[in-house]
Amino acid sequence: MTDSTAGTGTGGAIAPPDPWDPLVRVTHWAIAAAVLANGLFVKPGGTVHVWIGWTVLALLALRLAWGFVGPEEARFTAFPPAPRAALAHLRSLFRGRPKEHRSHNPLGALMVYAFWAALAGVTLTGLVMTDARSPVTIAEEKAAVAAGDWSVLANAGDGEKNEAMKDAAKEVHEIMANLLLILAALHVAGVAIESRALKRNLVRPMLTGPQKR
Amino acid sequence: MSAPRADLSTGGRRQSLALALFLVLQVTAAVFFVGDALADFAAGPDEPHSLFEGLVAIALILSVVTGFFQLRHAVGRMRAQERALDTARGELARVIDAQFSGWGLTPAERDVGLLALKGLDVAEIADLRNAAHGTVRAQLTRIYAKAGVSGRAQFASWFVEDLLQPRDTDAARQP
Numbered sequence: 001m002t003d004s005t006a007g008t009g010t011g012g013a014i015a016p017p018d019p020w021d022p023l024v025r026v027t028h029w030a031i032a033a034a035v036l037a038n039g040l041f042v043k044p045g046g047t048v049h050v051w052i053g054w055t056v057l058a059l060l061a062l063r064l065a066w067g068f069v070g071p072e073e074a075r076f077t078a079f080p081p082a083p084r085a086a087l088a089h090l091r092s093l094f095r096g097r098p099k100e101h102r103s104h105n106p107l108g109a110l111m112v113y114a115f116w117a118a119l120a121g122v123t124l125t126g127l128v129m130t131d132a133r134s135p136v137t138i139a140e141e142k143a144a145v146a147a148g149d150w151s152v153l154a155n156a157g158d159g160e161k162n163e164a165m166k167d168a169a170k171e172v173h174e175i176m177a178n179l180l181l182i183l184a185a186l187h188v189a190g191v192a193i194e195s196r197a198l199k200r201n202l203v204r205p206m207l208t209g210p211q212k213r
Numbered sequence: 214m215s216a217p218r219a220d221l222s223t224g225g226r227r228q229s230l231a232l233a234l235f236l237v238l239q240v241t242a243a244v245f246f247v248g249d250a251l252a253d254f255a256a257g258p259d260e261p262h263s264l265f266e267g268l269v270a271i272a273l274i275l276s277v278v279t280g281f282f283q284l285r286h287a288v289g290r291m292r293a294q295e296r297a298l299d300t301a302r303g304e305l306a307r308v309i310d311a312q313f314s315g316w317g318l319t320p321a322e323r324d325v326g327l328l329a330l331k332g333l334d335v336a337e338i339a340d341l342r343n344a345a346h347g348t349v350r351a352q353l354t355r356i357y358a359k360a361g362v363s364g365r366a367q368f369a370s371w372f373v374e375d376l377l378q379p380r381d382t383d384a385a386r387q388p
């Protein structure tokens with residue numbers, strides 16, 4: 001009878017059987033794809049870029065709301081920002097014996113908040129840069145300009161103050177976007193290191209959800 | 214042992230994943246639509262077109278909120294089910310353990326009894342325990358005697374009957 005509980009290796013007792021719920025998984029991979037697409041592949045300022053940006057805004061809103069009412073390990077209370085605990089976790093990682101956590105580990109939690117802050121920064125500055133025009137409107141305006149109707153450009157540039165703000169937003173937008181890519185690289189490295197230390201594949205539960213014991 | 218359990222929960226999992234995907238699509242659509250409706254309202258709030266768009270936006274947001282709580286409920290229910298199954302499994306193990314103690318089985322008899330409950334025949338049990346067939350047969354006979362059952366089938370059904378009991382009495386009580 002003991003064979004059903006023993007032999008799962010380290011962490012089986014504390015790690016949840018179903019670590020990430022579907023909403024966390026879907027938003028995680030969708031945002032990852034969006035960041036990679038907009039950061040590396042899609043032409044900045046194009047309609048597709050704006051489409052993706054708006055989608056990220058929606059995904060972020062959904063995930064943050066889930067942080068209040070979702071299942072236990074998806075909630076903010078399961079991974080409060082705790083820099084001191086994060087440092088302790090880093091030390092234990094170097095010693096090769098990190099503790100198991102039911103949700104994000106303290107270091108991962110800081111990463112998550114950094115991601116969310118950067119995502120909010122990128123999308124909101126993006127909205128400032130485009131006057132919060134929806135991608136549909138932008139596409140329509142582009143079509144109009146292409147057809148020879150330049151009137152839309154005339155009322156777009158209004159006032160010096162607005163221009164200055166847009167320049168500042170552009171600056172922040174680019175810095176935040178680069179920061180996001182750096183964070184993503186750090187995140188992947190962190191997951192790899194943590195997986196090795198815990199001798200447990202941490203990517204699988206985010207991809208397919210639970211694995212039957 | 215784990216196969217039916219996996220079957221039971223895959224359906225729920227697939228359902229909640231579909232619900233999550235649907236929710237993401239909906240909320241994305243809602244953000245675009247609300248953005249568009251706001252822009253239209255800024256341009257000319259009195260137009261019937263804008264009013265209708267506003268109505269659709271509200272409906273969309275309501276359905277997003279509904280889906281949101283539905284998903285939460287589904288995830289919660291699925292986890293509760295899994296917990297219950299785990300508990301039931303642990304409970305059965307405990308029941309068997311307690312009963313074996315009650316019957317006064319020796320450690321060797323406990324092992325053999327458990328293997329017999331799992332459906333192994335004499336040859337397989339003998340193989341697993343590196344024992345002679347005769348030994349296992351003798352152990353089984355002693356187990357059946359201690360349990361007061363006539364044979365293997367009755368021995369196995371002893372615990373199943375125990376599990377089915379409350380349900381039968383429930384059904385009997387209801388009419």
